[in-house]
Amino acid sequence: MAALVNQKPFRLGMIGYGFMGRAHTNGYKRVNDFFDLEYRPVLKAACGRDADKTRAFAKNWGYESVETDWRALIARDDIDAVDICTPNNTHAEIAIAAAEAGKMVLCEKPLAMDLAQGKTMVEAIERAGVPNTVWYNYRRVPAVTLAKQLIDEGRLGRIFHYRANFLQDWTISADLPQGGAGLWRLDVAAAGSGVTGDLLAHCIDTAVWLNGSITKVCAMTETFVKERKHNLTGKIEKVGIDDACSFLCRFENGSLGLFESTRYARGHKALYTFEINGEHASIKWDLHDLHRLQYFDHRDDSIVRGWRSIHVTDGDMPYMKHWWVPGLQIGYEHTFVHQIADFLTNLAQGQPTAPTFRDALETQAICDAVLDSAETNQWENVVPIV
Amino acid sequence: MAALVNQKPFRLGMIGYGFMGRAHTNGYKRVNDFFDLEYRPVLKAACGRDADKTRAFAKNWGYESVETDWRALIARDDIDAVDICTPNNTHAEIAIAAAEAGKMVLCEKPLAMDLAQGKTMVEAIERAGVPNTVWYNYRRVPAVTLAKQLIDEGRLGRIFHYRANFLQDWTISADLPQGGAGLWRLDVAAAGSGVTGDLLAHCIDTAVWLNGSITKVCAMTETFVKERKHNLTGKIEKVGIDDACSFLCRFENGSLGLFESTRYARGHKALYTFEINGEHASIKWDLHDLHRLQYFDHRDDSIVRGWRSIHVTDGDMPYMKHWWVPGLQIGYEHTFVHQIADFLTNLAQGQPTAPTFRDALETQAICDAVLDSAETNQWENVVPIV
Amino acid sequence: MAALVNQKPFRLGMIGYGFMGRAHTNGYKRVNDFFDLEYRPVLKAACGRDADKTRAFAKNWGYESVETDWRALIARDDIDAVDICTPNNTHAEIAIAAAEAGKMVLCEKPLAMDLAQGKTMVEAIERAGVPNTVWYNYRRVPAVTLAKQLIDEGRLGRIFHYRANFLQDWTISADLPQGGAGLWRLDVAAAGSGVTGDLLAHCIDTAVWLNGSITKVCAMTETFVKERKHNLTGKIEKVGIDDACSFLCRFENGSLGLFESTRYARGHKALYTFEINGEHASIKWDLHDLHRLQYFDHRDDSIVRGWRSIHVTDGDMPYMKHWWVPGLQIGYEHTFVHQIADFLTNLAQGQPTAPTFRDALETQAICDAVLDSAETNQWENVVPIV
Amino acid sequence: MAALVNQKPFRLGMIGYGFMGRAHTNGYKRVNDFFDLEYRPVLKAACGRDADKTRAFAKNWGYESVETDWRALIARDDIDAVDICTPNNTHAEIAIAAAEAGKMVLCEKPLAMDLAQGKTMVEAIERAGVPNTVWYNYRRVPAVTLAKQLIDEGRLGRIFHYRANFLQDWTISADLPQGGAGLWRLDVAAAGSGVTGDLLAHCIDTAVWLNGSITKVCAMTETFVKERKHNLTGKIEKVGIDDACSFLCRFENGSLGLFESTRYARGHKALYTFEINGEHASIKWDLHDLHRLQYFDHRDDSIVRGWRSIHVTDGDMPYMKHWWVPGLQIGYEHTFVHQIADFLTNLAQGQPTAPTFRDALETQAICDAVLDSAETNQWENVVPIV
Structure with missing residues (x-):
């Protein structure tokens, strides 16, 4: 009765554990209950600078592991996609590095601190050719x-x-x-x-x-x-x-x-x-x-x-x-x-x-x-x- | 049982018979039924350029007489106040003349075609010292x-x-x-x-x-x-x-x-x-x-x-x-x-x-x-x- | 400029001067301003038991005369219609007498104190053949x-x-x-x-x-x-x-x-x-x-x-x-x-x-x-x- | 990072896979993400008469196993509680049997087909002393x-x-x-x-x-x-x-x-x-x-x-x-x-x-x-x- 039979894993690394971290995680956990999809999200790792808080978050939501450095997260082979839920001033650096590491990137809005920074992000993401989206959820x-x-x-x-x-x-x-x-x-x-x-x-x-x-x-x-x-x-x-x-x-x-x-x-x-x-x-x-x-x-x-x-x-x-x-x-x-x-x-x-x-x-x-x-x-x- | 006993007449000349002419006239006719006032409006004359339409309006609402030239209206001794319900480009000329003739002036909004014109109106009205108001009714x-x-x-x-x-x-x-x-x-x-x-x-x-x-x-x-x-x-x-x-x-x-x-x-x-x-x-x-x-x-x-x-x-x-x-x-x-x-x-x-x-x-x-x-x-x- | 030219008078006797007396009277006074009608209400008389209050009401609304006995009102030749705005327990007696006197009757709701009384009213009004209505205004x-x-x-x-x-x-x-x-x-x-x-x-x-x-x-x-x-x-x-x-x-x-x-x-x-x-x-x-x-x-x-x-x-x-x-x-x-x-x-x-x-x-x-x-x-x- | 550490399992058997089966199951799956509880629901088995549909339901929601006979479900040692989401005419029999088997019972509303039947259910549930509730969710x-x-x-x-x-x-x-x-x-x-x-x-x-x-x-x-x-x-x-x-x-x-x-x-x-x-x-x-x-x-x-x-x-x-x-x-x-x-x-x-x-x-x-x-x-x- 394995739930994952016939579904491809979408191995997620979540960066950030605040309001948006919760809201997105809830989404990943519920999506297959209501939508018939080829993919099934797997909560591989939660990442945050505060180890205790990240662990508590991971435990609450069922993430398999914890990282306190997003670079370590991006370096992992068992991660297909990263979701960036950190403050705006960190989006660019993470997104660019993730794209360069070949990860799919789902980034909280606003994309960047300003247009110039945003352009570097778009260039990086398009150069890498990775699937991407920005969370303008409304x-x-x-x-x-x-x-x-x-x-x-x-x-x-x-x-x-x-x-x-x-x-x-x-x-x-x-x-x-x-x-x-x-x-x-x-x-x-x-x-x-x-x-x-x-x-x-x-x-x-x-x-x-x-x-x-x-x-x-x-x-x-x-x-x-x-x-x-x-x-x-x-x-x-x-x-x-x-x-x-x-x-x-x-x-x-x-x-x-x-x-x-x-x-x-x-x-x-x-x-x-x-x-x-x-x-x-x-x-x-x-x-x-x-x-x-x-x-x-x-x-x-x-x-x-x-x-x-x-x-x-x-x-x-x-x-x-x-x-x-x-x-x-x-x-x-x-x-x-x-x-x-x-x-x-x-x-x-x-x-x-x-x-x-x-x-x-x-x-x-x-x-x-x-x-x-x-x-x-x-x-x-x-x-x-x- | 005379309704006017003890009430002072407020002898009105209405200029214009359109939407606002109707709305204001209704107000003059109803006010004493609901408010206890020293004054009672008397609908002395309705004034408009189209004689037939003005007569029809006057008959409908009970105005005592009709004028087709606002200058004639202003010249009448039996008018205390004029209500200006004509298009905006006529407000200034009528209001200034009425004020100079010592009539109270109740003028539809907007006051004037522009600020400069409005200033001349205010000067005239204040020089004449006549009671005045503008119909910002809301x-x-x-x-x-x-x-x-x-x-x-x-x-x-x-x-x-x-x-x-x-x-x-x-x-x-x-x-x-x-x-x-x-x-x-x-x-x-x-x-x-x-x-x-x-x-x-x-x-x-x-x-x-x-x-x-x-x-x-x-x-x-x-x-x-x-x-x-x-x-x-x-x-x-x-x-x-x-x-x-x-x-x-x-x-x-x-x-x-x-x-x-x-x-x-x-x-x-x-x-x-x-x-x-x-x-x-x-x-x-x-x-x-x-x-x-x-x-x-x-x-x-x-x-x-x-x-x-x-x-x-x-x-x-x-x-x-x-x-x-x-x-x-x-x-x-x-x-x-x-x-x-x-x-x-x-x-x-x-x-x-x-x-x-x-x-x-x-x-x-x-x-x-x-x-x-x-x-x-x-x-x-x-x-x-x- | 006589407002009544070409319009037939509808000579009204109003019985009662409370909330409904006001509301109906307002209606009679305004109707010709907004509707093109053959008839024009004329406020001939207001009737109420309290002479002072009835006089004050009549003066406020412009009734031509005052009666303190509704029988006297009904007996008048210059009244075409009576409007009954008195408490419910008086509707029947007045309405029946008015109908028998050949007056039109406009009666406040509810028609009667009960069905039996209402039937006597309907019989009287239909026997007299007078125009009638009940004020279910909504x-x-x-x-x-x-x-x-x-x-x-x-x-x-x-x-x-x-x-x-x-x-x-x-x-x-x-x-x-x-x-x-x-x-x-x-x-x-x-x-x-x-x-x-x-x-x-x-x-x-x-x-x-x-x-x-x-x-x-x-x-x-x-x-x-x-x-x-x-x-x-x-x-x-x-x-x-x-x-x-x-x-x-x-x-x-x-x-x-x-x-x-x-x-x-x-x-x-x-x-x-x-x-x-x-x-x-x-x-x-x-x-x-x-x-x-x-x-x-x-x-x-x-x-x-x-x-x-x-x-x-x-x-x-x-x-x-x-x-x-x-x-x-x-x-x-x-x-x-x-x-x-x-x-x-x-x-x-x-x-x-x-x-x-x-x-x-x-x-x-x-x-x-x-x-x-x-x-x-x-x-x-x-x-x-x- | 085991999510179940420190939480007691609440081993659930769900009977019925319709609208309510979905709604309740969603609740069991989400509750620990949002509420800090001693217990954590474990979806042990879904039960329904139609084996294919029950399997599809179980797969969709992640139930560990499937039963096609509620009596078999109730007989299982690894079930703590049953949730009854079947039509009204089946509530009594299942609830009484479940209670007698010492299971907690969460029953869809209305409780019973009628008051007499409801009484037998209450008696059974109270005799058994098992925790129970009825889904008047509003x-x-x-x-x-x-x-x-x-x-x-x-x-x-x-x-x-x-x-x-x-x-x-x-x-x-x-x-x-x-x-x-x-x-x-x-x-x-x-x-x-x-x-x-x-x-x-x-x-x-x-x-x-x-x-x-x-x-x-x-x-x-x-x-x-x-x-x-x-x-x-x-x-x-x-x-x-x-x-x-x-x-x-x-x-x-x-x-x-x-x-x-x-x-x-x-x-x-x-x-x-x-x-x-x-x-x-x-x-x-x-x-x-x-x-x-x-x-x-x-x-x-x-x-x-x-x-x-x-x-x-x-x-x-x-x-x-x-x-x-x-x-x-x-x-x-x-x-x-x-x-x-x-x-x-x-x-x-x-x-x-x-x-x-x-x-x-x-x-x-x-x-x-x-x-x-x-x-x-x-x-x-x-x-x-x-």
């Missing part, structure tokens, strides 16, 4: 995937507007320190930027996927709390990240974009929302009720025309035939299961899995233009990614 | 007035963000002509601008009222349909208005602003929404469900913390004791009744009624900066109004 | 009228379920007295019943209109506060009304019904909701957002199927072309304007206006069956009204 | 558990009303057959009843948990489609189940109850909702947005009083500290993980896990009274469970 919320499908079917017609925001409220207290394990996202040295790379990058990835390239941007950023104690030094230090960032933009298809992100919007925990307005129809979605898609179709009979609240839980909707029955919702963590399922399916078929490193580079280019614009106080063109 | 939706009250009570604490949009979808068809009676809002010569003066002006008026002055802006506009048949010439002509306008801004209090308006957002008829995020609490409102205010208070007990949907229909909420009983909602038209009630109350007390011409000038200054910025593609400072 | 919320239209068009197919409730929370305090001007609805002698006649009667009227006759019922009632001070006697007295009432029922068309009403549902001010489930489509509505209709159509393309939130504000929706523009909502009071507009239109055409006294008798029969069932603890058949 | 939706907590804290005060419904629409087509693997729920011989045991049983379990015992009921049932093809015989046969069931009831605490369930409510896939109204506060919940709890507290400041939409995703809310971060929702399947976590925790502490067989017997008694009442058309007392 593409694989079923309702978001359904939005993509509706747009691809041409239901919306010419697009006029795209707007998105990602609102949180967890850093309002000035007493919150920056840096270290749980708070590296507030430390510009580790994170590269604040909400731009952390939150807007998600919004941008989805936007480009759904609505095509962004050509120019004009942004405004703010750091509301100017100084915070740094967890690594114990000293009060200048805060280098953007607490909030808004930008106007133009898409290649002629539509107008409006994006906003902040960690100072009281009442919103993780409210990622987007809306797209077309000539015939419009779509809205938000992460706080991720299993619903709002759809308005102007071609409906006028007296019964209205926004439809689609409960995305039916078997004919993206990914949902793999789960339960109509009416029973899934949650956040399933997005990772879906990305892994797609990655392993594509792997078997020799296909890439979007967003690839190259796809993610476009988001990086836009983030760079956004941060530049906030500094120059001018419109900035986005560097095109071929 | 301040007087009870839920919006309640928002103001909550902010004034300090419930929100330091403000971080203000965002507003006004989304419509009625001009998407390229077959829609511009100009003339029903469509002067699409004709730049009559309207001055498109969504900026028509819709964003409302958003800006509310924003400044709730959150203080805006110091600088950076905007983007677009005209999606470049040419439309003109109803007055019968020819295809260039469209001069902005179909859509978005802008970033900074408020004097340090908060960040984000505004958007369009007539190309399929699915939204008149969706004016705003949200304000403070340190302790946040508020949201939208015109499609205008009787509700969304309120989030972080000081609530954590396990029962959530956005509260306040059904603004109770007697202790702004204006509502004058209407029905808790649970029974009022609608759009009541905002005008409220503004008239406040105007007449203030008149009896010798007090101004906000927004005055001067108050509206600040909105005009911001609109000008927005339109300038869209042209220069740069941040523009808002000219301060003392 | 039929004329545009969204509710639209529901009727959708059902009549056959969009729902075979009906399986109808459910409605009317939830309030204003009598929870045991300190609230019963009886007298504002609180006669708590006094069984004046009201006949509690929530059954006051609230469920509305739900039943709509249900029968939308879904046909109810054949049998099984009910449960409760009086949570057993004794309250009586305002007229000053003494603590037994409470005779039903504070809450729920019932199961069968409709003639084979569908199942479920109704509930209470004044002890904390959080609901006046939450009247109904839902009807058909083979192909379903409809939901609630009074707290009365301008919206929820509609689900199973024939929609499966991947974009969902409840549609119809913002009932467009010109092609019932009554709405008379008001403002799409997106701008009307409120509670407009239902009375609509009923008057329909009544006057039908009057000009010699047609009855539903619900007539006879229509309202069916609701009375159902209310009687409900109250009987609550007493007998058994299913009760509804007495058929031919 | 108690462990975090929002529902939070509701229980708020009620237990006394926030609601005296309770007046409880209402619940469970609405579906999947059996409307008359072409749907009854009986067999996927459709045994439509076959009265396998299911015992229709919506009463399948759906209302959930509503009743929650209600009794939140609001105490129900003393009497009055019900109405209907079978809309009278005959369906039977999958096992291939013949058109009478449908014996209730397609819809509504009932009125009285709770021991004096509050009134109203329940409804149907599979003919077009537009609702699995809409389980409940609401409870207390003197001070009210609570609402629904399964279609299971991560939200609606809460209204009348003690709030009157001008900011409204229904609060609590996004139940924070670490201080029931179960949520085990999952992700605030704002990120979990779904349906997590309820099973929670019940297993609680069961294993209680097992380690020698405590029972509600709902036990005895707890579930009360729900059975109420279901029996409901079905009896629908037959007798009378109020029926609920047989008390000590």
Whole structure:
């Protein structure tokens, strides 16, 4: 009754054991229960600098072994793929080395600290020719995937507007320190930027996927709390990240974009929302009720025309035939299961899995233009990614 | 049983008989039924260039007489106040002449075609010393007035963000002509601008009222349909208005602003929404469900913390004791009744009624900066109004 | 410029000056501003037992005269119609006398104290042959009228379920007295019943209109506060009304019904909701957002199927072309304007206006069956009204 | 790095491989990843009559072995607990035999075909003294558990009303057959009843948990489609189940109850909702947005009083500290993980896990009274469970 009979092992090395380490690992462990795949992930090793914490993590999730140096992990023969869940400032070095070692690379977002660094990563990964993907997981919320499908079917017609925001409220207290394990996202040295790379990058990835390239941007950023104690030094230090960032933009298809992100919007925990307005129809979605898609179709009979609240839980909707029955919702963590399922399916078929490193580079280019614009106080063109 | 016993007449001349002419007239006719006031509006005359239409309007609403020349109306001794409901390009001339004739002036928004023109109006009105107001009616939706009250009570604490949009979808068809009676809002010569003066002006008026002055802006506009048949010439002509306008801004209090308006957002008829995020609490409102205010208070007990949907229909909420009983909602038209009630109350007390011409000038200054910025593609400072 | 030129006077005598007296009077005053009618209401007289209050009411609303005895009002030659807004226990005597005097009768709901009394009223009104209607005003919320239209068009197919409730929370305090001007609805002698006649009667009227006759019922009632001070006697007295009432029922068309009403549902001010489930489509509505209709159509393309939130504000929706523009909502009071507009239109055409006294008798029969069932603890058949 | 070090095995035999077999198995596999427990489930054997299907199921989920006769499963020494996921008509025999064999029993709901059978099960399970639980999983939706907590804290005060419904629409087509693997729920011989045991049983379990015992009921049932093809015989046969069931009831605490369930409510896939109204506060919940709890507290400041939409995703809310971060929702399947976590925790502490067989017997008694009442058309007392 061996479960692995007839399935190829996908021998994974996980680097990082934080929030994302947990979320991805859960995905690897669950994917074969729900998807019929040629590959089956094998949790070969968990890797982290803190040996005790890494061991505890490995034990909790069932990793076979532990490494405290990612170079050692990459050097192992029994690892096919590495998943990079470490802070942003470590992505490039690990990813490049892993690619050069011939490992598949699944990298947390944002891809890099900036566009230049991202380019070196894409070059390395493409030179090595290894399968790769970046964890812009929200593409694989079923309702978001359904939005993509509706747009691809041409239901919306010419697009006029795209707007998105990602609102949180967890850093309002000035007493919150920056840096270290749980708070590296507030430390510009580790994170590269604040909400731009952390939150807007998600919004941008989805936007480009759904609505095509962004050509120019004009942004405004703010750091509301100017100084915070740094967890690594114990000293009060200048805060280098953007607490909030808004930008106007133009898409290649002629539509107008409006994006906003902040960690100072009281009442919103993780409210990622987007809306797209077309000539015939419009779509809205938000992460706080991720299993619903709002759809308005102007071609409906006028007296019964209205926004439809689609409960995305039916078997004919993206990914949902793999789960339960109509009416029973899934949650956040399933997005990772879906990305892994797609990655392993594509792997078997020799296909890439979007967003690839190259796809993610476009988001990086836009983030760079956004941060530049906030500094120059001018419109900035986005560097095109071929 | 004479209804007018003990009440002073407020002898009104109404200029214009379109949508706003109807909405204001309804307000004048209803106000004494629901508010206990020293004054009682008397519908002395309706004025419009088309004699037949003006007569029909006057008959429908019960105006005592008709004028086809606003100068004749202003010259009449039996008129105390004029209400200007004509297209934007006529406001200045009429308002200035009326003020010089000693009439009170109630003027539709936006105040003027531009800031320079608005200044001449304010000068004239203040020189004449006549009571005046501008019809930014949404301040007087009870839920919006309640928002103001909550902010004034300090419930929100330091403000971080203000965002507003006004989304419509009625001009998407390229077959829609511009100009003339029903469509002067699409004709730049009559309207001055498109969504900026028509819709964003409302958003800006509310924003400044709730959150203080805006110091600088950076905007983007677009005209999606470049040419439309003109109803007055019968020819295809260039469209001069902005179909859509978005802008970033900074408020004097340090908060960040984000505004958007369009007539190309399929699915939204008149969706004016705003949200304000403070340190302790946040508020949201939208015109499609205008009787509700969304309120989030972080000081609530954590396990029962959530956005509260306040059904603004109770007697202790702004204006509502004058209407029905808790649970029974009022609608759009009541905002005008409220503004008239406040105007007449203030008149009896010798007090101004906000927004005055001067108050509206600040909105005009911001609109000008927005339109300038869209042209220069740069941040523009808002000219301060003392 | 006489407003009455070409319009026939509809000379009204209003009996009662409470909440409903206000709501109806507002309707009579506004109807011609928005509807093109042959008739124009003239507020001839207001009638009430308390002379001072009646005078104040008359002055506020512009009634030409005052009566303190409804018999005197009915005896007047200059009155065409009486509107009965007094407590339930007075409806029959007034309505019968008015009909016998040849007056048109517009009577507040519920029609009568019980079915037997209601029958005498119907007999009198039909013998006299006078135009008549009962103020089940919620039929004329545009969204509710639209529901009727959708059902009549056959969009729902075979009906399986109808459910409605009317939830309030204003009598929870045991300190609230019963009886007298504002609180006669708590006094069984004046009201006949509690929530059954006051609230469920509305739900039943709509249900029968939308879904046909109810054949049998099984009910449960409760009086949570057993004794309250009586305002007229000053003494603590037994409470005779039903504070809450729920019932199961069968409709003639084979569908199942479920109704509930209470004044002890904390959080609901006046939450009247109904839902009807058909083979192909379903409809939901609630009074707290009365301008919206929820509609689900199973024939929609499966991947974009969902409840549609119809913002009932467009010109092609019932009554709405008379008001403002799409997106701008009307409120509670407009239902009375609509009923008057329909009544006057039908009057000009010699047609009855539903619900007539006879229509309202069916609701009375159902209310009687409900109250009987609550007493007998058994299913009760509804007495058929031919 | 052995994952099982220091954890006691909980050797499971799963009987049934349908929807519930999947849902429970997922729970056993995931529980240790998220909860720190003394026990770790070991999937020893899957059992089903169809050998091929059982093998496929076992392979998919990683069961170590397969049985095709539940008696053989129960006879095995290496099984500590059996989970019964078979149709309702098999629960009793298996559960009693398992208990007698000293196995722990986790049984799908409803417990039994009727109260009499349920009693024999309770007797057997209590005689054997084995740990047991029944899968009324909705108690462990975090929002529902939070509701229980708020009620237990006394926030609601005296309770007046409880209402619940469970609405579906999947059996409307008359072409749907009854009986067999996927459709045994439509076959009265396998299911015992229709919506009463399948759906209302959930509503009743929650209600009794939140609001105490129900003393009497009055019900109405209907079978809309009278005959369906039977999958096992291939013949058109009478449908014996209730397609819809509504009932009125009285709770021991004096509050009134109203329940409804149907599979003919077009537009609702699995809409389980409940609401409870207390003197001070009210609570609402629904399964279609299971991560939200609606809460209204009348003690709030009157001008900011409204229904609060609590996004139940924070670490201080029931179960949520085990999952992700605030704002990120979990779904349906997590309820099973929670019940297993609680069961294993209680097992380690020698405590029972509600709902036990005895707890579930009360729900059975109420279901029996409901079905009896629908037959007798009378109020029926609920047989008390000590």
